Every structure is written in structure tokens, then in C-alpha cells.
Amino acid sequence: MRCVIRNLRGVVLVSTDNPAPERFFNLCRMKKIRIWDITKTDKGCQFSIGAADYLQLKEPLKKCGMKLVILRKTGLPFFMLRYRKHYSFVAGMLLAASLLQIMSMFVWEIEVDGNSYYTDNVIVSYLQENDVYVGCRMSKVMCDSLEQKIRKDFDDITWVSAEKSGTKLIVHIKENDGDNVVGKAKSPSDIIASSDGVVESIVTRCGTPLVKKGDEVKTGDVLVSGEVVLYNDAKEPTDSCYVQADADILVRTSIQYENTVQRGYKCKIYTGKKVTHHVINVMGNVAELGLIPADYEKYDVVTEIGRLRLTKDFMLPVCAGRRIIYEYITEDGMHSEEEVTQILTDNYENYLNKLKKEGIQIxxxxxxxxxxxxNAGMSGSIHVVMPFKERRSCDVRTVD
Structure with missing residues (x-):
């Protein structure tokens, strides 16, 4: 940062043949004249000094009887002085600086971080409904107000932080670790069994547990009731209140698995022909530059496009890239037994990984x-320990 500031103010590199410049340096220090990069030479020394400070050296030089030789001038003031007659160049620089200043006043990219259940499109669409979109003025984005609205309108989002960085708006969110259900009921509800099984463990936070470890349960059985019965000192029921049951319940159960793959398939064979079109997107206006039309019957399109940026977070409202069109023909093919076995095995492994990500133990x-x-198929049973989270509304009744 110090180097940038010095170059903005201008730097002069000078030399002197005085073998003992110590008195000169002391006088400069008394006048608060900054000198740096002092280097000893064969006849004396050389050092760097700011352009403004160089004009204040007349008195110290006169007292010491020294003379300075300018070796180099660098920095913005000397650059502008050198090109002072090139009006178009200077005007272009000023125009570019003005455009960058204007573009920095708008949001050119919205990034959502920490989401897994709610997709980026859902969050971005919600922001657009609240007048926060790509191209809006940065000053109109009130982060505190936006955070409160998101927390209020999304029940499964427990924490939100919105920040402005350059021309980017970053929305950090944290979702509820529990079951993510759109429109989750806030009214009293029970937790019920979603399939047959045996209870492995149960930890109840709210509600009345109706099962314990080792109990067998059937589909639809109530595991934790949302009804909480109130008793008097004589342990007689006097009243009931109804809450939304909350518990961590693990049940040992079985999942039926079935997957079928057709042995016949269409095989793509690329002919080697391709057409490349360059794409430019300026503030939503797309222009495709390509002289040769892609007149292919069957083809695949690969698009490579990126947003232009000056720094990591200083985006520009311009996207550029290319669209490559590859021609191909199809032929009938037949999977061998080894191939379909590998395909079924890969599909099965992907399914197991999906279950593990959902917190299900295999x-x-x-x-x-x-x-x-x-065709070929894989079928059977997977024995698992999984959380039960399915809910059902409470049956409200009166205690006699």
C-alpha cells in the first residue's frame, strides 16, 4: 500500500558525489522530509524521495554545499506530465476510470453460500422479489433488512449473513440440521413411523415418547406424541397441552432396492466436425459471433463462458466465452454382461452414498x-438404521 501511495504522488531517484552526506540527512529529518532506499555508490550514494519533498531540498543542499543528480522520475504526476499533449489518451484514461467508478456502484453478481436444501435459483428469485437483483444499485441493498426478511420467510434457514464485496453480493446461510420440509407445520404434531422396524435409540426434546429402545413399530405408529398431559399433586391428569413433537429417533429397518438397465443403447460416434461461435453477454444482451452456421442433424453443444473481473470480487457486467458445436452420428450397440454389471454396481454405490449423506447408516x-x-436388473433389501422424522397432526382431545 505504501508503494502505491508513493507512486501516486511521484518518486524521484537521485544521486550525490558527497562522501559524507550525514549532515544533509539530519537536516532532511529535521524538516520531516522522507528519504528511503539509500544505497552507497563508488563516489557517494543514491536515494529515493517524493516529488513534493524534492522541491524542499534547496535549503539543506545550500547549507551542506551538495549537488544532486536526478537519475529517474516515476509515478503518476510524471506520467501525466509526459503525456500532457496526448489529449485523447488522457481523456480515455479518465473515461475508463469514470466507467469503473460508475460500475462499482451496482451489483453485478449474487453468490449464495452454505445452502443445500434451498437451491441458488430459489434464493436468487426471492431476492429479485425483494428488489435485489443483478444490476441494482449497491446503495439500495440493506443487508440488515435483507437478513431479517430471509429468516422470517424461510423457516428452515436458521442463520443469514449478507455482505457486499466489490460488486458482488454474498449471502451466507445456514439451514436447519433437522428435516427440511417445505411448509413445515408449526401446529401441534406427532412423529410417526414411516416404515416397520425396531427402535434403536430415542432422545425426546419435546412431546411425550410412546416407545423405547427395542420396541417394534409398524408403519403409521405414533412414536412421540405432541400431547403433553398435565398432572396435579395427586398425579391425576388435569389438562393437556399440545406441542410440535421434537426428537431424535433411530430405527432399524429395511429398504427395498430395485434398478433396471436396458442392454441395448444408442452409441454416439463423433465425426470430428465442429463449429466454434464466440459469445458475448453485456448486461443480459447476448450476441453470438460465428460466421459458419452449424447445419448438423445431430450435435452436442459445449458452452464455456465466464464473467470478466478486475479483481476477485470486482465483477463487470460483461460475460464472454465460446460455444462449440460437435457433430455426431448414432449406431445401435449392446452392453456386454460385464458392462451392465458394472453399470448396475455403480448405480448401487451411488444410491448407498446418497443414503449416507441423508444420515442413514448401512x-x-x-x-x-x-x-x-x-435387460439387466439388481434388486434386494438394504438393512439400515435411519432417522424417523415423518409428522402427523395431533388428535386434540379433552381430559375428563
């Missing part, structure tokens, strides 16, 4: 593969 599995001339 205990064991029992699946098999059947292959015919037409």
Missing part, C-alpha cells in the same frame, strides 16, 4: 443381479 445388504438378453 448395516448390511442382500441384493442380486439378474441378466437377460433384453
Amino acid at each position: 448395516v448390511s445388504d442382500s441384493v442380486k443381479i439378474d441378466i437377460t438378453d433384453v
Whole structure:
């Protein structure tokens, strides 16, 4: 930063043949004249000094009987002086600086961080409904107010932080670790069994637990009731209140798995022909530059496009890239037994990984593969320990 400031003010590199310039440096220090990068030479020394401070050296030089030789002038003042007659160049620089200043006053990119259930499009669409969009003035974005609205309108978002960085608006969110259900009921509700199984563990935070570890449950059984019965000192029920049941329940159960793959398929063979079109997007206005039209019957399109930026967070309202169109033809193909077995195995592994991401523990599995001339399938049971979170409204009743 200090180097940038010095170059903005101008720097002069000078030399002197005085072998003992100590008195000169002391006089400069008394006048608060900054000198740096002092280097010893064969005849004396050389050093750097600011352009404004150089004009104040007349008195110290006179007292010491020294003379200075200017070796180099750098920095913005000397640059502008050198090109003072090139009016178009200077005007272009001023215009570019003005445009950058104007563009820095708008939001050119919105980034959503920390979301998993709510997609970026959902959050960005919500921001647009609240007059926060790409191209809006940065001064109109009130981060505190925006954070309060998001927390109010999205029940499953527990924490929000909006920040402005350059020309980018970053929305950090944290979602509820519990079950994410759109329109989650706030009214009293029970937690019920979503399938048959055996309770492995239960920790109740709110409501009345109706099962314990080791109990067998059937689909639809109430595990934790939203009804809380109130008792008097004689342990007689006097009244009931109804809450939204909340508990961590793990149940050992089985999931039926089935996946079928057709052995016949269409094989893509690329001909090697391709057409490249350059794409420019300026504030939503798209222009495609390509002299050769892609007159292919079957083709794939690969688009590579990126937003122009001056720094990491200083975006510009311009996107540029290219669109490549590849021609291909199709031929009928047939998967071998090894290929369909590998495809089914990969699909099964992906399914297991999806279950693990949902917090489901895989205990064991029992699946098999059947292959015919037409298709191949994998089916069987997966024994798991999974959380039960399904809800049902409470049956409100009166205690006699």
C-alpha cells in the first residue's frame, strides 16, 4: 500500500558525489522530509524521495554545499506530465476510470453460500422479489433488512449473513440440521413411523415418547406424541397441552432396492466436425459471433463462458466465452454382461452414498443381479438404521 501511495504522488531517484552526506540527512529529518532506499555508490550514494519533498531540498543542499543528480522520475504526476499533449489518451484514461467508478456502484453478481436444501435459483428469485437483483444499485441493498426478511420467510434457514464485496453480493446461510420440509407445520404434531422396524435409540426434546429402545413399530405408529398431559399433586391428569413433537429417533429397518438397465443403447460416434461461435453477454444482451452456421442433424453443444473481473470480487457486467458445436452420428450397440454389471454396481454405490449423506447408516445388504438378453436388473433389501422424522397432526382431545 505504501508503494502505491508513493507512486501516486511521484518518486524521484537521485544521486550525490558527497562522501559524507550525514549532515544533509539530519537536516532532511529535521524538516520531516522522507528519504528511503539509500544505497552507497563508488563516489557517494543514491536515494529515493517524493516529488513534493524534492522541491524542499534547496535549503539543506545550500547549507551542506551538495549537488544532486536526478537519475529517474516515476509515478503518476510524471506520467501525466509526459503525456500532457496526448489529449485523447488522457481523456480515455479518465473515461475508463469514470466507467469503473460508475460500475462499482451496482451489483453485478449474487453468490449464495452454505445452502443445500434451498437451491441458488430459489434464493436468487426471492431476492429479485425483494428488489435485489443483478444490476441494482449497491446503495439500495440493506443487508440488515435483507437478513431479517430471509429468516422470517424461510423457516428452515436458521442463520443469514449478507455482505457486499466489490460488486458482488454474498449471502451466507445456514439451514436447519433437522428435516427440511417445505411448509413445515408449526401446529401441534406427532412423529410417526414411516416404515416397520425396531427402535434403536430415542432422545425426546419435546412431546411425550410412546416407545423405547427395542420396541417394534409398524408403519403409521405414533412414536412421540405432541400431547403433553398435565398432572396435579395427586398425579391425576388435569389438562393437556399440545406441542410440535421434537426428537431424535433411530430405527432399524429395511429398504427395498430395485434398478433396471436396458442392454441395448444408442452409441454416439463423433465425426470430428465442429463449429466454434464466440459469445458475448453485456448486461443480459447476448450476441453470438460465428460466421459458419452449424447445419448438423445431430450435435452436442459445449458452452464455456465466464464473467470478466478486475479483481476477485470486482465483477463487470460483461460475460464472454465460446460455444462449440460437435457433430455426431448414432449406431445401435449392446452392453456386454460385464458392462451392465458394472453399470448396475455403480448405480448401487451411488444410491448407498446418497443414503449416507441423508444420515442413514448401512448395516448390511442382500441384493442380486439378474441378466437377460433384453435387460439387466439388481434388486434386494438394504438393512439400515435411519432417522424417523415423518409428522402427523395431533388428535386434540379433552381430559375428563
